[in-house]
Amino acid sequence: MPKLSQVCRVRSKNAGPFWITLDLFFADGAAFDRYADAPQLGTQAIAEIFDVDAALIKRFTVPDLCVVKLSYPRPAAQGGQLERDMHGGQQYVRLLDIEL
Amino acid sequence: MTERLTGTINVIVPTGAVGAGVRDSDMQHGLAAGAHAIACDAGSTDSGPAYLATGRSKYARDSVKTDLAILMRAQASAGIPLLIGSCGTSGCDMAVDWMRDIALEIAREEGLNPRIATLYSEQQPADLVSAAAEGRVTPLPPMHGTDAALFAECDHIVALMGPEPYIEALRQGADIVLGGRTTDTAVIAAVPIMLGAGVGPAWHAGKTAECGGQCTVTSRDGGVLIRVGRDAFEVEPLSPTNACTPATVSAHMLYENSDPFELLEPGGVLDVRHSAYAAVDDRVVCVSGSRFLPRPYTMKLEGAAGGPFQTIMLVGIQDRGVLAEIDRFVAQMHAFLTARVEATMGAHAGAFDISLRPYGWNAVSGTVIGAPEPPPREIGLLFVATADTQEIATQIAKTCNPGFFHMPLDRDQELPSYAFPFSPAETERGQVYDFKLNHVIAVDDPIQLVRIVLSEKDALLDA
Numbered sequence: 001m002p003k004l005s006q007v008c009r010v011r012s013k014n015a016g017p018f019w020i021t022l023d024l025f026f027a028d029g030a031a032f033d034r035y036a037d038a039p040q041l042g043t044q045a046i047a048e049i050f051d052v053d054a055a056l057i058k059r060f061t062v063p064d065l066c067v068v069k070l071s072y073p074r075p076a077a078q079g080g081q082l083e084r085d086m087h088g089g090q091q092y093v094r095l096l097d098i099e100l
Numbered sequence: 101m102t103e104r105l106t107g108t109i110n111v112i113v114p115t116g117a118v119g120a121g122v123r124d125s126d127m128q129h130g131l132a133a134g135a136h137a138i139a140c141d142a143g144s145t146d147s148g149p150a151y152l153a154t155g156r157s158k159y160a161r162d163s164v165k166t167d168l169a170i171l172m173r174a175q176a177s178a179g180i181p182l183l184i185g186s187c188g189t190s191g192c193d194m195a196v197d198w199m200r201d202i203a204l205e206i207a208r209e210e211g212l213n214p215r216i217a218t219l220y221s222e223q224q225p226a227d228l229v230s231a232a233a234e235g236r237v238t239p240l241p242p243m244h245g246t247d248a249a250l251f252a253e254c255d256h257i258v259a260l261m262g263p264e265p266y267i268e269a270l271r272q273g274a275d276i277v278l279g280g281r282t283t284d285t286a287v288i289a290a291v292p293i294m295l296g297a298g299v300g301p302a303w304h305a306g307k308t309a310e311c312g313g314q315c316t317v318t319s320r321d322g323g324v325l326i327r328v329g330r331d332a333f334e335v336e337p338l339s340p341t342n343a344c345t346p347a348t349v350s351a352h353m354l355y356e357n358s359d360p361f362e363l364l365e366p367g368g369v370l371d372v373r374h375s376a377y378a379a380v381d382d383r384v385v386c387v388s389g390s391r392f393l394p395r396p397y398t399m400k401l402e403g404a405a406g407g408p409f410q411t412i413m414l415v416g417i418q419d420r421g422v423l424a425e426i427d428r429f430v431a432q433m434h435a436f437l438t439a440r441v442e443a444t445m446g447a448h449a450g451a452f453d454i455s456l457r458p459y460g461w462n463a464v465s466g467t468v469i470g471a472p473e474p475p476p477r478e479i480g481l482l483f484v485a486t487a488d489t490q491e492i493a494t495q496i497a498k499t500c501n502p503g504f505f506h507m508p509l510d511r512d513q514e515l516p517s518y519a520f521p522f523s524p525a526e527t528e529r530g531q532v533y534d535f536k537l538n539h540v541i542a543v544d545d546p547i548q549l550v551r552i553v554l555s556e557k558d559a560l561l562d563a
Contacts, residue, residue: 013355013356014146014356015356015357015358016145016356016358016538017145017148017149017402017535017538018240018242018243018535018538019242019358021354021356021357021358023354025351056241056242058358058359060359060360060361062354062360062361064350065347065350065351065354067351067354067360069354069360071358071359073241073242074242077149077534077535077536077538078145078148078149078535079148079149079150079533079534079535080149080407080532080534080535081407081408081410081453081486081532081534082455083148084457084463084464084465084466085464086147086148087146087147090464090465091465093465094465094467
């Protein structure tokens with residue numbers, strides 16, 4: 001079973017002060033077709049990793065770019081008292097070891 | 101290969117933000133290509149709530165002045181409009197005035213005499229409370245509610261402008277428009293829309309160019325030029341050594357957007373579902389099929405405020421015993437320090453919080469590390485005290501200093517001394533700032549909430 005980091009490049013970034021967005025760039029169409037709909041990359045699985053309500057997660061597939069995009073609400077707005085990652089740019093690391 | 105578009109409206113977008121760096125060579129390439137306008141923004145919420153809550157710029161004044169001087173010289177030499185949105189990072193009124201004063205200083209120093217329009221979109225809490233009562237303010241997910249207190253708490257509230265106030269200022273004769281908070285796309289799309297280019301391509305071109313070179317192969321190699329036609333637009337780097345490809349341009353719609361297909365803008369939605377990206381040559385990309393779907397006109401509201409205060413301390417730890425059991429160590433220390441503050445400061449500490457963040461272990465995620473991991477070689481342990489005033493936060497830090505410095509892993513051990521890098525050990529970090537609003541307000545007219553101030557020609561000569 002490959003890990004996510006072996007089949008795609010992943011990044012995370014703030015999308016406005018209230019959302020983080022995850023972009024999963026698969027290496028090619030074959031990898032995208034094989035894994036884009038994997039339950040490990042579904043809204044429920046991502047909700048558990050980031051401890052948010054699955055119903056609020058937005059999920060998109062962009063076949064032309066071999067991309068899966070997931071956006072989840074921050075538990076607290078960007079930059080507050082307990083902020084640990086202002087731009088959300090390191091949150092993708094929590095996905096890298098997902099086994100597909 | 102695709103045929104070049106004709107009759108386009110061309111806009112130089114020299115940078116993702118005024119103050120981040122503008123190159124004179126880029127401006128020369130853009131002007132030589134036949135630009136109709138120069139447009140970019142100077143702000144964002146991207147770097148957090150402090151800039152809106154305080155009204156202060158993220159970028160240093162000298163950085164902004166250097167960039168703005170290059171832009172103003174290009175504007176004067178070519179006689180084309182210069183549009184800058186979200187001035188001073190937050191685009192609140194005092195940030196626009198800060199930018200205007202820099203522009204006036206440059207004009208005096210360089211002997212320039214432009215007509216400068218300033219656009220103000222800061223809103224008063226009381227007006228928004230009234231608008232909310234009329235049902236004209238709507239929260240966007242994940243936020244709920246439009247309580248009056250939400251608006252009253254904010255130190256500054258701005259409404260994000262569309263292209264219309266820029267177009268109005270240009271029609272009134274402005275050479276330079278310095279705008280308050282505006283959507284990144286709108287400031288770039290304004291001149292193409294005004295001069296009759298396709299509305300869908302204009303908005304999509306604006307989105308593509310909003311971060312300057314971010315849509316190019318080498319994102320640090322300067323800005324871009326957009327050429328907007330009736331049914332399509334072209335984008336190319338200003339630098340001859342850089343390139344745009346269909347992949348770099350199409351991928352930009354993903355960047356910092358929660359939705360890759362739709363972007364809600366004032367007065368409509370940019371829909372790129374049917375956009376097609378084609379290489380014109382090895383450095384220019386043509387995008388067709390972008391649509392702008394009109395919607396009732398709304399403006400997004402951003403609001404931020406100052407909250408409690410923080411004082412921080414940092415120690416380095418290489419003690420191998422501690423590093424073998426970081427989670428137990430940090431939990432013990434947190435309990436000890438909290439109890440110490442309660443015992444010595446009592447009610448005076450107020451609603452305080454102590455946060456311990458072991459950098460080199462799990463400070464960034466804050467989550468428990470499940471799988472067995474080898475201990476790190478060292479960690480930096482950050483102490484953050486949060487309290488109602490700076491004075492109390494610092495008193496908490498001082499109270500915690502001995503424990504933070506000397507607490508052993510187990511009681512029977514000799515007292516260690518962890519590695520403080522600074523004296524005094526504590527640093528007053530200042531206030532915590534919070535974003536408070538994630539709402540839209542419905543308006544009848546795009547300029548209803550905007551104030552346009554136009555300087556008279558030759559006004560600078562009297563200054």
